Amino acid sequence: MSTSAERGRRFDDLRRREFTRLDEAGIAYLDYTGSGVYPESLVRAHSDRLCRSVLGNPHSENGPSADATEIMDRARTEVLDFFDADRETWTVCFTANASAAAKLVGEAFPFEDGSRFVLLTDNHNSVNGVREFAIGRGASVDYTPLDEELRAASPRFSRREAPSLFAFPAQSNFSGVQHPLTLVDEAREAGYSVLLDAAAYVPTNRLSLREVKPDFVCVSFYKMFGFPTGVGALIAKRDALATLDRPWFAGGTVEWATVETERRRLLTTAEAFEDGTPNFLDIAAIPGGLDLLRGVGMDEIHEHVSDLTVRLLESFAAAETALGRPLVRVYGPRGSDRRGATVAFNLLDEVGRTLPYEEVERAASEIGIAIRGGCFCNPGASESAFGVDAGRALRCLESVPRGEFHPRKLGECLDGAPVGALRASFGIGSVHSDVDRLVDFIAGTSSTAGAPERAAAGGEPRGDLHVRPSVGVQ
Numbered sequence: 001m002s003t004s005a006e007r008g009r010r011f012d013d014l015r016r017r018e019f020t021r022l023d024e025a026g027i028a029y030l031d032y033t034g035s036g037v038y039p040e041s042l043v044r045a046h047s048d049r050l051c052r053s054v055l056g057n058p059h060s061e062n063g064p065s066a067d068a069t070e071i072m073d074r075a076r077t078e079v080l081d082f083f084d085a086d087r088e089t090w091t092v093c094f095t096a097n098a099s100a101a102a103k104l105v106g107e108a109f110p111f112e113d114g115s116r117f118v119l120l121t122d123n124h125n126s127v128n129g130v131r132e133f134a135i136g137r138g139a140s141v142d143y144t145p146l147d148e149e150l151r152a153a154s155p156r157f158s159r160r161e162a163p164s165l166f167a168f169p170a171q172s173n174f175s176g177v178q179h180p181l182t183l184v185d186e187a188r189e190a191g192y193s194v195l196l197d198a199a200a201y202v203p204t205n206r207l208s209l210r211e212v213k214p215d216f217v218c219v220s221f222y223k224m225f226g227f228p229t230g231v232g233a234l235i236a237k238r239d240a241l242a243t244l245d246r247p248w249f250a251g252g253t254v255e256w257a258t259v260e261t262e263r264r265r266l267l268t269t270a271e272a273f274e275d276g277t278p279n280f281l282d283i284a285a286i287p288g289g290l291d292l293l294r295g296v297g298m299d300e301i302h303e304h305v306s307d308l309t310v311r312l313l314e315s316f317a318a319a320e321t322a323l324g325r326p327l328v329r330v331y332g333p334r335g336s337d338r339r340g341a342t343v344a345f346n347l348l349d350e351v352g353r354t355l356p357y358e359e360v361e362r363a364a365s366e367i368g369i370a371i372r373g374g375c376f377c378n379p380g381a382s383e384s385a386f387g388v389d390a391g392r393a394l395r396c397l398e399s400v401p402r403g404e405f406h407p408r409k410l411g412e413c414l415d416g417a418p419v420g421a422l423r424a425s426f427g428i429g430s431v432h433s434d435v436d437r438l439v440d441f442i443a444g445t446s447s448t449a450g451a452p453e454r455a456a457a458g459g460e461p462r463g464d465l466h467v468r469p470s471v472g473v474q
């Protein structure tokens with residue numbers, strides 16, 4: 001294993017080779033949990049391939065269609081190999097994204113009266129949404145709470161005769177917490193099927209499906225290597241897929257369907273879950289993206305983004321020591337243990353009040369620092385992080401007419417309590433200087449917050465920030 005300094009140099013080289021446009025545009029891109037950034041060689045190779053090929057709809061039988069089918073087959077195999085999944089046991093259904101993969105499971109899982117849907121409070125809405133199918137078919141829904149570091153308590157997998165499902169993220173898209181993958185076996189031993197949301201985990205962590213054996217895994221490829229958008233996958237055990245009962249059929253999913261008798265028979269392969277024409281042109285880029293990650297090395301990527309996370313957290317601590325007061329409130333672990341490269345935080349002013357995240361996000365953006373603000377589609381982790389009283393928050397939410405919701409209104413209704421945070425996340429294109437730019441900005445912002453006149457007189461390097469304490473305005 002290389003040293004941190006060696007890795008830093010390697011990733012600086014990679015940045016020069018594949019991501020020069022970030023530096024040309026002066027952008028410190030720190031939203032890899034939102035989307036990866038595509039390496040330039042990947043899109044060049046893809047464009048070359050398209051210019052050389054004639055590809056047709058894989059549902060036809062002609063030559064160009066056979067070529068497209070071959071591309072799809074190869075992409076399926078490469079995805080299985082990348083995740084160390086035995087080809088006999090596992091298969092890949094291409095979807096539009098991770099959300100669509102979770103929905104495929106939710107809408108077809110055989111929930112019934114007596115079923116349970118167990119999930120961690122720390123889920124993306126695309127997994128929370130599965131509860132609507134569960135409730136609709138008589139299942140009970142059971143959320144496992146989070147502790148102060150936003151780690152999950154042990155879920156209770158009470159035995160059930162009726163088909164039951166457990167869903168959790170391998171890595172939180174809110175706090176970066178990595179939930180124990182041993183939960184997979186625990187749930188399965190209690191008779192539950194398991195949906196592992198690996199969308200935020202797999203861009204910077206190795207996942208072996210020989211070692212971790214859920215029933216279903218959902219991923220989005222643009223999070224792993226930035227391109228293409230619009231392609232994700234449900235990676236599923238073949239026998240688990242066979243237990244799903246699809247609520248409809250579409251072109252490409254059936255062996256046959258008749259109109260007169262209104263009967264149909266679904267295919268028995270992954271294609272039974274690929275509604276209509278798959279995105280065969282973009283799917284052609286997937287093997288190249290996986291190769292690129294393999295070439296850099298998943299363990300190297302993992303170590304590098306861990307270095308950057310530690311650098312950020314230690315810089316926060318050093319800046320706080322220098323200032324002699326708290327600078328940020330980090331939501332989630334402040335150490336490097338069992339966490340990924342996503343850090344959620346809010347800035348504090350001189351007297352410890354939370355600065356409005358939207359204004360900080362905007363000021364960062366004005367000077368080319370791309371971080372994310374809000375709740376990141378993860379209401380459970382947000383509610384735990386901000387300690388919001390659920391009943392009161394619901395009253396506030398319901399008091400805002402439909403179509404008029406804005407986080408600011410929620411914050412006002414909650415007397416200025418924080419209702420969103422900032423999120424910095426790292427990926428293959430990240431380098432040390434990105435972290436340093438963020439830390440400089442934060443230190444400058446916090447020390448001038450509430451004093452725009454002081455900043456206007458010419459002070460710290462930062463955006464034209466006019467943030468005020470959050471009380472009543474967040």
Ligand SMILES: Cc1ncc(COP(=O)(O)O)c(C=O)c1O
Pocket residue numbers: 033034097098099100124126127169171172173197198199200220232
């Ligand atoms: C953990 C997690 N799950 C699911 C999703 C949904 O991914 P997509 O929007 O690509 O469907 C995201 C997106 O950020 C995520 O971070």
